[in-house]
Amino acid sequence: MLNLNNLLLQVIRLLLTFVIIFLTLIIFGVSPFDVFESILYGSLGSYSKFIRTLIVWTPLCLSALALIYTFSAGMWNIGIEGQIIMGAVGATFVARSFLGDDLISPYLQILMAMFFGGFWGLICAILKIKGKVHEIFSGLGLDFVASGIVIYLIIGPWKRAGIASTSGTDIFHKASWVPTVGDSNFPIFLIILVLFLYIFSLIIFRYTSLGIRLKATGINTFATNRFNFSSEKYIVFSFLIAGAIAGIAGFSQSSGAYHKLVPSVSGGFGFLSILIVLICSRNIYFTFIVSFLFAALIVGGSQLQIKLGLDHSLIGIIQATFVLSWLVLQKIEIEKITYKQISKMFAK
Amino acid sequence: MKIQIKNISKSFGNVHANKNIDLEIKSGIHALLGENGAGKSTLVKIISGQFAPDNGQILINETPIQLGSPKESISNGIGLLNQDPLDFFNLSILESFLVGINENAPYRHLKDIRKKISSLLEKYEIKIDLDTKTRSLSIGERQQVELLRLLYNGAKLIILDEPTSAFSLDQKKNMFQTLRQLSQEGIIIIFVSHKLDEVFEICDSASILKYGEIVENLVQPFDSDQIFSVMFDQFEKSSIDVEHNERLDNFSINFLDKDISPQVDISNSYDFSQGTVIGFAGLQGSSNDKFLQDFFSSDKNLSFIRINSSTSLLKNEFYYMPADRLERGLFGEMTLLEHFGLSEASKKNILNWKSVRKHVDSKIGEFNIKATPESKMHELSGGNQQRVMLSLMPQEKSILLLEQPTRGLDVNSAHNVWEMILARKNQDIAVLFSSTDIDEIWEYSDVVISVHGETIIDVSNKNILTKDSIARFVSGLV
Numbered sequence: 104m105l106n107l108n109n110l111l112l113q114v115i116r117l118l119l120t121f122v123i124i125f126l127t128l129i130i131f132g133v134s135p136f137d138v139f140e141s142i143l144y145g146s147l148g149s150y151s152k153f154i155r156t157l158i159v160w161t162p163l164c165l166s167a168l169a170l171i172y173t174f175s176a177g178m179w180n181i182g183i184e185g186q187i188i189m190g191a192v193g194a195t196f197v198a199r200s201f202l203g204d205d206l207i208s209p210y211l212q213i214l215m216a217m218f219f220g221g222f223w224g225l226i227c228a229i230l231k232i233k234g235k236v237h238e239i240f241s242g243l244g245l246d247f248v249a250s251g252i253v254i255y256l257i258i259g260p261w262k263r264a265g266i267a268s269t270s271g272t273d274i275f276h277k278a279s280w281v282p283t284v285g286d287s288n289f290p291i292f293l294i295i296l297v298l299f300l301y302i303f304s305l306i307i308f309r310y311t312s313l314g315i316r317l318k319a320t321g322i323n324t325f326a327t328n329r330f331n332f333s334s335e336k337y338i339v340f341s342f343l344i345a346g347a348i349a350g351i352a353g354f355s356q357s358s359g360a361y362h363k364l365v366p367s368v369s370g371g372f373g374f375l376s377i378l379i380v381l382i383c384s385r386n387i388y389f390t391f392i393v394s395f396l397f398a399a400l401i402v403g404g405s406q407l408q409i410k411l412g413l414d415h416s417l418i419g420i421i422q423a424t425f426v427l428s429w430l431v432l433q434k435i436e437i438e439k440i441t442y443k444q445i446s447k448m449f450a451k
Numbered sequence: 452m453k454i455q456i457k458n459i460s461k462s463f464g465n466v467h468a469n470k471n472i473d474l475e476i477k478s479g480i481h482a483l484l485g486e487n488g489a490g491k492s493t494l495v496k497i498i499s500g501q502f503a504p505d506n507g508q509i510l511i512n513e514t515p516i517q518l519g520s521p522k523e524s525i526s527n528g529i530g531l532l533n534q535d536p537l538d539f540f541n542l543s544i545l546e547s548f549l550v551g552i553n554e555n556a557p558y559r560h561l562k563d564i565r566k567k568i569s570s571l572l573e574k575y576e577i578k579i580d581l582d583t584k585t586r587s588l589s590i591g592e593r594q595q596v597e598l599l600r601l602l603y604n605g606a607k608l609i610i611l612d613e614p615t616s617a618f619s620l621d622q623k624k625n626m627f628q629t630l631r632q633l634s635q636e637g638i639i640i641i642f643v644s645h646k647l648d649e650v651f652e653i654c655d656s657a658s659i660l661k662y663g664e665i666v667e668n669l670v671q672p673f674d675s676d677q678i679f680s681v682m683f684d685q686f687e688k689s690s691i692d693v694e695h696n697e698r699l700d701n702f703s704i705n706f707l708d709k710d711i712s713p714q715v716d717i718s719n720s721y722d723f724s725q726g727t728v729i730g731f732a733g734l735q736g737s738s739n740d741k742f743l744q745d746f747f748s749s750d751k752n753l754s755f756i757r758i759n760s761s762t763s764l765l766k767n768e769f770y771y772m773p774a775d776r777l778e779r780g781l782f783g784e785m786t787l788l789e790h791f792g793l794s795e796a797s798k799k800n801i802l803n804w805k806s807v808r809k810h811v812d813s814k815i816g817e818f819n820i821k822a823t824p825e826s827k828m829h830e831l832s833g834g835n836q837q838r839v840m841l842s843l844m845p846q847e848k849s850i851l852l853l854e855q856p857t858r859g860l861d862v863n864s865a866h867n868v869w870e871m872i873l874a875r876k877n878q879d880i881a882v883l884f885s886s887t888d889i890d891e892i893w894e895y896s897d898v899v900i901s902v903h904g905e906t907i908i909d910v911s912n913k914n915i916l917t918k919d920s921i922a923r924f925v926s927g928l929v
Contacts, residue, residue, distance in 0.1 A: 310804070312796030319793055322782040328747070329771055329780065331797040 116432045123428040124421055131420070137411055138421075145406025146399035154288055158360050160398035161293045162187065162352035162369075167376035167383075167390045168304055169348035173224075173238075174385050175308070176341035177321030182227045182242025184373035185249035186220040186346040190353025192253060193219030195272065195364040198279035198357070199261060208279040209292065212354050220350020221343045223249065228342035232335045246373075254366050261364065271365035281359035293355055300348060305387055317341055349373065378426045384433070397422065452512065452528065452607045452639055453477045454498075459507030461493055463830040465823055468493035469504065470663040479655035480630060480640040484647075486682060486861050488821050488832035490663040491643045495612050498641070499531035500524030511608075530606030532597050532614055544588075544596055545581040552604055571599050575629050589735065595622070598629070608639040613859060627653050647675065647862075682861075700725040700880045702850070706754045710742070712906035714927075721910060723898065726876050730896030731885040732925050739885040739902040740774060743852040746883065747771040756850060758880065768880075770844050774854040776836040783829035787811055787822055787839060794843050818842040818871065834864045841871050851875070853884040857891060869895055889925070893918050903927040 128135040146156045166183055173180035180186075193215035202208050226245060230236040258267040282292040308314035316337050320327055324334035356368050379397060383389035404418030456474040460467070468490045483491045496502040498509060503519025510516070517523045524531075539547050548568055549557045557564055568581060577595050585593060594614055601609055614626065630640055630653060642654055650657060651673055659667040659681050667681045703722045711717060723729070733739030745753035747769050758768075773779040781790065791811045792802050811824045818838045822831055831839065837860060844851065856872065857865035873895070876882055886892050892899055899916055901909040901924030909924045 310802050312800050312802060315789060315792050315796050315802065318789070319782050319785065322784045323778075325779045326773075326782060329773070330793050 116429065119432055120425060120428045124424050127420065127424045128417075131417070133411070133413060133417070138407065138413075138417070141406045141410045142400060142403030142418075144410075145403035147403075151288075152402065154290070156395075156398050156402045157290055157294065158355075159370075159372075159401050160395050161290070161297055161355045161359065162372045163376055163379070163398050164297060164391060164394035165300065165352035165355065166349050166373050167379045167394050168300060168387070169345040169352070170376055170380045171304065171308075171385050171387060171390065172317065172341045172348070173345045174380055175314075175317040175321050176338050177324070178227075178231070178338060178341055179239050180224070180227070180242060180342065180345055181239050181377070182224065182245045183345070183349050183376065184369045184371075185242070185246040186223045186349035187353040187356065187369040187373050188246075188249040188253055189223040189346075190216035190220035190350025191357035191364055191368040192249075192256065192353070193217075193350060194354040194357045195256075195261070195275075198275040199272070204276040204278045206278055208276075209282055209358065212279065212358055213296075213351060216350035216354035217347035218350070220353060221347040224342035224346020224349070225339065228339040231338060231342075250366070253364065253368060257364060257366060269366050271361065271363045274363050275358060279358060280362055281355065290359055293359055296351065296355075300351070301387060301391055308387065313337075313340065375422070378422070382426055382429050452637065454608060454639065455510040455513075456494075456498070457508045457510065459494065459497055459504045459509070461497060461502060461504045464826055466821065466826065466830065467663045468832075469497065472507070472660075472663075472665055474658055474665060474668075476639055476641070476656075478634075478637065478639060480634050480642055480653055482650040482654040482657035483641060483643045483660060484650065484657055484678065484682060485660035486834070486863055488834050489660040491660055492612060492832065493663075494660070495531065495610050495641070495643055498524070499529055499610060501531075525604065525606075528605060528607030529610070530601030530604065530608065531610045531612065532594060532601065533612055540586045541584065543582050543584055544579060547585055547596070548581075548600055548603070552600065568599065568603065571603060575599070576625055592622075595626070598626075602633075606638070608641070609633070610641040610643070612643045614642075614644075623649075647678065651675065682863075700758055700848070702756055702758045702881055704729075704746075704754070704756050706907060710754050710905075710907055712903060712908040715908055717907075717910060723881065725880055726882075727897045728873075728876060728882045728884070728895055729898045729900060730892040731883065731900050731902055732889060732892040732921050733885065733887060733902035734925050735887050737887075737902050737925065738905040739887075739900075740854045741905075742900075742902070742907075743771065743854050743883060743885055744773075746850075747852050756881075768847075768849055769852055770849045771852040772840050772854060772856065774858050774885075776833065776840060777829060780840055781828045781836060784827060786825050786827055787815075787820070788824040790828070790839065790843060794845070814842040819867070833859045834861070837864070837868060841868060844875065848878050848880055850880045851882045851884075853882065855886055856884050857886070857888075865891070889918055889921050892921060901925050 125135040128138055145152060147153055166187055169186070170180055170183060173183075194212035196219075197203065197208060197212045197215045202211060223245060227238050227241045230241040231238050254269065257269060257272055261272045262268075263271075263273050281290055283289050284291045308318070316327070316330075316332050317340065319330065320334040320337040320341075327334040327337075352372065353368065356370060356372075357364050360370075361368065375397060376394065379390060379394050383393050400418055400422060404415055404421075407413040407417055408415055454474075454476050456472055459469055459472040461469040470490075472490075472494060483494065485491050493502065497504045497518065500519060500521040500523055507518075508515050509518060511527045511529075516527050539550060542550065545565060545568070548564070552564070554560065554564070565581065572579060572581075575595070577592075577599070579588065579592055579596065585596075588596070598609070611630075627649075630642075634640055634655075642650065644650055654671070654673075656668070656670045657673065657678075658665050659669070659678065661682065667678075669678070701722060701724050703720055705720045708719065711719065731739040731742055742754060746756050749755065749769075777783050782793075785793075788804075788808060788811050791807050791814070792804065795802055795807055795810075808824060814820070815822065815824070818841060820831075820838045820842060821835050822839075828836060828839065837856070841856075851872065853872065857868050860868060872882060872884075884895070893913070896913055899909075899911055899913055899921055900907055901911075901921055903925055904927065908927070
């Protein structure tokens with residue numbers, strides 16, 4: 104259901120957020136218009152830039168989608184980074200196997216990535232339920248373990264012929280790359296995958312018992328028994344699904360972006376997507392759009408250095424300002440402020 | 452001290468909880484009366500600063516106070532004693548005190564503070580060790596500690612929101628004595644209750660709320676018939692017929708040895724015919740609720756129920772209704788519609804929201820729930836939450852396990868609740884409920900199971916019992 108008043112408020116909040124970002128940039132002595140122009144140009148200014156934005160957007164929006172499942176169940180899935188990394192490991196496993204030069208490889212990679220990511224999520228869930236370990240601690244720990252595993256694989260069993268370097272494994276066989284349209288590099292395969300998963304999740308959350316039970320679990324784990332289900336089971340489900348989707352994000356990184364396994368294969372997208380989901384308060388539509396904005400910001404940000412001679416870290420500042428001011432503005436009831444201010448003005 | 456409440460209004464979503472409330476209290480004990488959902492709790496929360504009203508003013512000694520700030524209310528001498536005590540479970544009583552008192556560097560004056568609290572405890576005859584953890588106290592004791600804390604902080608106006616619902620008889624007597632004493636010392640007391648006998652006993656004046664508005668202001672002597680007719684739309688006092696049929700789904704209850712009081716020699720296993728209403732009587736703080744939880748958990752290592760003495764029961768054959776509605780019963784952040792969706796979810800994997808909505812609309816009418824399908828549970832009053840829980844009872848024949856089904860409800864709502872429960876009795880396998888109210892046990896049970904402390908002390912058909920004998924059992928007298 105669309106509430107027009109509410110939408111208007113959100114638009115006002117968005118505008119205010121941009122005002123704050125503009126002011127921040129001015130404080131840094133940078134023209135906000137120049138910055139936004141070059142970001143826009145850098146992310147969407149040409150076909151190849153647009154493709155790069157899509158390649159960044161895919162893992163970002165997938166891991167954000169994954170987090171919607173765990174957040175719904177009330178779980179802080181900090182382990183998302185590790186799940187992405189393990190997804191990439193799973194995909195690389197297939198790509199480096201004897202099936203790596205087969206057309207079937209990408210599909211097998213997805214399955215394996217889902218399996219690896221889901222398994223990594225499941226560990227969190229089991230520790231949570233059986234060991235009463237808070238998911239933030241286990242998730243953080245598992246992130247480190249996953250990073251360790253990748254580095255071990257890259258300089259160990261999967262090292263490049265002759266040299267062991269942390270720059271990554273050998274490039275995959277072309278058949279193991281994410282399929283594109285004809286000879287172009289348009290990642291149609293990833294786009295379809297994203298659309299399918301988003302629509303699938305919309306249906307899950309709106310029309311299925313799984314969706315509503317996940318949501319209920321996130322609100323009150325003590326009341327779920329009365330409605331004939333166990334909250335623990337649904338916590339496990341949420342981690343399994345989230346891990347599997349994050350695994351696909353890992354596949355997109357290894358086989359779509361790098362075409363090899365690199366040490367920082369997750370690109371920090373897992374943590375960034377936590378922010379995205381918080382901004383969007385778990386709304387699937389918003390997540391879809393906002394993750395695209397962030398992808399554009401990341402890709403366009405690389406232009407800053409070239410065009411304006413600014414450091415790339417400015418993008419981090421813009422992101423952080425965006426997230427913080429948006430979250431603060433969410434907590435402020437704008438409609439009430441104006442009302443109070445008006446009444447105060449009249450009182451004077 | 453004088454408090455003036457002017458034109459206070461507050462709504463939650465589409466529900467007008469308070470509409471243009473005007474009230475002035477100068478002294479004495481003032482009662483706020485009203486049916487469940489009449490707006491008493493909202494008004495109390497506005498006075499104590501927990502809610503900011505949509506508009507209106509509150510004046511203390513002719514000066515307006517800032518609304519919506521508990522701190523401001525406390526500094527103006529307003530103290531609220533909540534229905535459910537809001538304290539720190541893991542702290543000792545002394546520590547809880549230290550957190551809540553208006554004193555700079557309390558740890559430097561620990562000895563003085565301890566002495567002061569002890570003298571307060573003595574003055575009001577409360578026997579509690581200051582070093583025990585809050586969680587080991589009964590609700591009644593926690594309430595008393597809270598009251599002391601308010602006094603310690605120099606409250607000049609104390610609001611009691613249904614304080615006695617958790618009290619034993621002695622505690623109540625003590626409390627009333629304290630309240631009278633305080634009132635004589637010049638402290639204003641606002642007493643929210645729907646136990647009319649208590650109001651008659653202790654209050655000097657009263658206001659009746661209905662649908663969020665004050666409809667009548669009264670002073671002693673109260674006319675009980677008048678209050679009834681103003682408070683309730685229709686007050687029916689007819690009792691409900693308890694019928695008995697011989698039917699097929701008979702059931703048995705099996706208690707563990709450790710659940711039976713060592714004082715008595717009674718059987719562990721009982722057979723009942725379908726449709727029997729069994730009341731678990733017990734004082735506040737006894738384990739009478741726990742037995743219902745045991746049955747629901749279907750754990751074979753606990754006391755359990757079986758149908759026709761052979762088949763074991765599935766979880767979805769029970770409908771369990773816990774006493775604390777928002778903690779264990781409902782999902783505060785979810786809407787009424789979503790709750791029905793959730794109960795639909797145990798039958799189907801795909802939800803048809805259109806039919807769920809239709810179902811909700813009919814249930815809202817049937818159970819007289821004052822809410823829309825989009826209302827969130829935490830926006831509803833306690834009585835409405837209770838009605839929501841009842842409306843969620845499955846259509847299928849079940850064993851109803853109802854923990855204190857009328858806790859915190861007024862006479863009329865309680866009566867309604869029982870009408871709804873007993874209307875199903877003929878189709879259900881059994882109705883098991885717990886209560887601390889012996890009148891309620893007496894009125895509705897066919898069989899009474901008396902619980903004293905943690906164990907069962909008696910299981911009898913009502914027709915061989917008297918109210919007195921139940922009272923004796925639950926007090927531990929055999």
